[in-house]
Amino acid sequence: MYKPIFNQRKALRFRQFIRKGYALFACLGRVVTIGVLSVATLESASAATDDISTKTEKTSDEQQTDKEATLDDVEITGSRAPLALGQAARMVTVLSREDIQAAPVQSINDLLKMAVGVDVRQRGPIGAQTDVSIRGGTSEQITILLNGINICDPQTGHNAFDLPCDISDIERIEVLEGPAGRVYGTSSLLGAINIVTKSGERREVRGERLEVRGKRNVEARLEGGSFGYLSAAGRVGIASHSLSANYTRSDGYQRAKSGALNSDYDGVKVFYQGSYSLTSHHSSLTPKISWHVGMSTKGYGSNTFYSAKYDEQYEKTTKIYTAIKGETGGCIHLSPSIYWNRSYDRFELIRGSEAKVPFNYHRTDVFGINLNSYFDWLLGRTALGAEFRNEDIVSTNLGEALNNPFSHYKMGLNRSNLSFHLEHNILLSRFTLSAGFLAIKNTWNEMPFTIYPGVDASYRIGNNWKVYASYNESLRMPSFTELYYSVGGHKADKYLKPEELRAVEGGVKFSNRWLTAKACVFHHHARNMIDWVMDTREADAVWQSVNHTKVNTLGQEISLTSHLLPLTSFEIAYCHLHQNKNEAEYVQSQYSLEYLRHKVTAQVTARLTEKLEVRIGYRYQDRMGSYTDTQGTVKNYHPYSVLDGKVTWKEETYAIYVEGNNLTSHRYVDYGNVPQPGAWVTAGVKVSLY
Template identity: 55%
Template sequence: MYKPNFNKRSVVKFTHFSNHSYSLFAVLGKEVIIGVLSVATLQHATAHNRSIEAMQTSNDTTATNKSILMDEVNVAGTRAPLTVSQQARMVTVLSREDIQAAPVQSVNDLLKYAVGVDVRQKGALGALTDVSIRGGNSEQITVLLNGVNICDAQTGHNAFDFPVDISEIERIEILEGPAARVYGTSSLLGAINIVTKAPQNSSLTAHAQGGSFGLFGMGARGNIAHGAWNNQLSASYLRSDGHLRSKVGNLNADYNTLKSFYQGVYNDEAILVKWHAGMSVKNYGSNTFYSSKFDNQFEHTFKTFTAIQAENKQGRLHLRPSIYWNRSMDRFELIRNVKDKIPFNYHRTDVYGANLNAYFDWTLGRTAFGAELRYEDLVSGNLGEKLNRPRPIHRTDRMYTNGLQRTNLQFVFEHNVILDRFTLSAGLVAVKNSQADMNMRVYPGIDASYRIGSAWKVYASYNSSLRMPSFTELFYSVGGHKADKHLLPEELSAVEGGIKYNTQSVNTKASIFFNHHKNLIDWISDGTLDESGATLWKSVNFGKINAIGVEANVDFNFLHLIPSQHVVKKLSLGYAYLHQNEKEHEGIVSKYALEYLKNKFVANLQLNLWKQLDLGLNYRFQHRMGSYLDINNLRHKYASYGIVDARLSWNTTNWGAYLEANNLLNKSYVDYGNVVQPRMWIVTGVSVKL
């Protein structure tokens, strides 16, 4: 067993890491200054640094040289922080370097290159994107901003309306499979955590971009660092005319968004306090996103985010309290700018949360426990039960006539047994929700890993979780939809096993998993039409579905493999396969449950062409099961497609420029229903740092 020293602090300076996985852990509890550290690759990484600031970069024949200050190495795969060597569950991390090298303009686009993630776009540039993990849907994952749950209780369609621009994201953590013990019961099939960071020194940056389909964007970020304090403010704007028009010739895939974000940090030897406040305003033409009969739909969303987090850094018991408040406002127009014929739908959701997490070390390992209280309050023009006292809708002459309030209470307990090469992490989450009027339910989980030598690791896990239906699934009964307010919560149990090999030159992982879904919620069509003649979609508990899947990733760092060359930097390959036992039924069309990715292949090649001139090539192939109904109510199978994206960039210390080409082969394809995605489009941009 281990006995950590919490108070004594010393500094050790390294100029080179030996190629042994245990090298870092020999100095845990000390402040470490490192001269050389390999950069995490896009397809697979297993740990993240709490504080990472690259001071300089250069193309070296053996490695990418960095000066990095590391305070503590944590892994987001357990409730309590564990080091890379101790972790029993794999976490994919998209680093800052990965984000900068990818030919993308949004987090949604970036996640396309994560092999276990399914990104279904209804509009380019993140206008409306459903993100899911391992065959699920957008309602079945938890989305977090700096560890704070920002899931939209109204609908998962708007979950990725972030207040931060992609340029200020430090890393993205992806935990696949049930993550109830880590992020709460809403993480039925996984969680995605967006982490931002302010530079350690005061700085100012700005960027601008433009491209196809009337794309234009700009943004700026500035921070002031003084002693233990750091305050940062950013703002960005992005717009596009879109790539589609309605039958009458009007734009119906246009898009504009405004984001602003403030974050503050106070960090001394005794305590760490973080707080943030953000705003996201988005307007976009919704084409035929929600109903195939109307091709001129429109949506406006307005979101605010506030949170305060703290942590004591001394003492045996570590406490991590946090409180947050997120507000979402949504206006949906079935016929754009025509409210007299079909009234607009208005919704407002307030989510208040408070949680306390704690952990301590003792003779038998590391024990963590926590509790969270989350209150969700919806007022709407058509979702929920009738309100006793209607509330006015801001800037209109209408009232919120419906609503629903529910409270989710959960308790978490976890214990970690940590030996030299073996880690066992076991625990449970107990949850009670007022809306379902259910008794306290308990969902257990256990993870185990064993390290073989310095490079190999085997791991296995069993985890379970629950998800409450969204307000839309319970009550949305307009525009060709009929909801069921008596839907049961979804439940999932999952078993996973895998093996990992990690060196400076080659990093690979392979895993197999089995998911058992119970009371799975889906929207289905059985051929029934509503009163307007449009296809009628019904929310139902689909029943039990079993799924088995395989994932594999391999990354090659050619600067280590072939140090005599400077051109080929990295090559990453990934493949995922999923099979469900449930098939399509005659006369039944599934909108989500049966429209899963059966095969997905991704590849990424990073080249250095000359000096600071880099070229990145990305390829993804997708084969989706299921079918969709077109505007004439005819069924079509989803067609497989392969997409090539490229990014050419020039980067220096104080400025950078890039040229991106998305869908380089000019393919015509659909991700969802009959919404055609854009063909080749070009984006160019510049950034400066002062």
């Protein structure tokens, strides 16, 4: 998971610089020196790594070193000003394209299970509905980004991972653990996950030259397996444009008491992205515009997701994502963006029938404008900017009564968020310091401007060691569901306060050609944490949304990645959390009192021959908390282990694979009364033409 970022590289020297194809120096995976270079040119030469894969004839150690060196230069989003991974003061987990392709998973949600600080709680397979949280938080307390654009749903965090892109579209995934308020604003209370998609064309390193291999490329994938699972996906890339589509379905792994399907799934994804750039030979400015448009629609049996009494629930969601981003170079880098996301959600407590309980309908619109800028000067790199975000919902039961009801919608709510940020980065040869603040105001509940500061520092000792420390504050606004959902045994509080958190973290990292190790300790002090709780002493108890007074979390993470053996890599990681809450024994929680006390992940990847690769993944989880079963009995969560595997045969233009999930067929419970499937086996083929 944690890739080496300290590597020695052979230097290339260009005797003449004419602002042509050498802008992507990071893609070469080496240090580049130029005989004559102006300050303005130097500023515009720090490009992020594009779509690359090395296929030259090298030893396994050389291939691994090149991969690590390239990753070192990837610009990650751990701060307001873009910094290479090797420079960043914050520790960011990067799941590379190679990790994604080799992993025995069918969805991005499954992929995140192997990040040790991330808690992935699925209510259904194939990512039907997944709650993703970081370091003991809830699914509401992280920010989800698509190519740097906030796609969080203010209605509920349950549907945050209804992504429009297929897993084959992903270039990399960046996971920022810990408060990220000054970087991403509201909702990033405990971290952020940024999903970066591939560009249209493919670039490769050949010898000491960067080549574009194929202005056009076509990819197709077909796979099927247990429980009627079938998935077909295709992707076409032409120059800087890419279009992909995916269809997935499954009969599900269980049925309702009546014999009807209640964990089935059917979904479609379509995603298009493009870009346009204009490079002038007479100016240091290099304007670029990029955009994406995507849609995700799916329907799935929700069996007992929201109530143990009804095992034929059903939900249908549709999401539309649009965004346009700009970027300029020169002395002052400007990066404006504008986005609009729309979500539809229909929930049926009794599938297909409104005779007893009406369906719930929700439509959410999110519009945002963001301007970020940064400039380099004598004392470092400074970033400043602002964002306006408007969140609107119309619903059958969330919000206040509408003056003019229409269709299914009788209720609604609108709120706006305005924020300003300032950050300064001191970048020395071995020392990085990032400090800044976020000033934010929300129209909901007449919230005044509030400032949330943060500072991150790291120091590189030699070529292999790095120590770092940070202090950050963050916040999260309540979701519309937490404020207004008062039906079906729930009672919401529309006067909930925002959640606030202060965190300190310190750690050390070692990395060389064969070994990477990381260890850290962190402490979170949270106020007004929001949760749904029930007083089990009451005969007619209901779930109530409340602000917890204080929650303290102490955690430790340690990870080790080894490449000592030829053609083999081994990764193991462990995370331990301890939360201190002043809660009575009779209080049952839905979210924040249910956290992973212990989590262990391990992966072994072995290339048995030049074309045959095997990956084995292991995961152990021990969750705190309890749930009430269908008989009214309160039960504690039990620890469980999961073993996954994937075997892949790779050729130049195609790959054939077989993968198995939960190979020991352990029927564990990860969320209330929703048992997870046993062994799940799939097989597929992927074709790539360039």
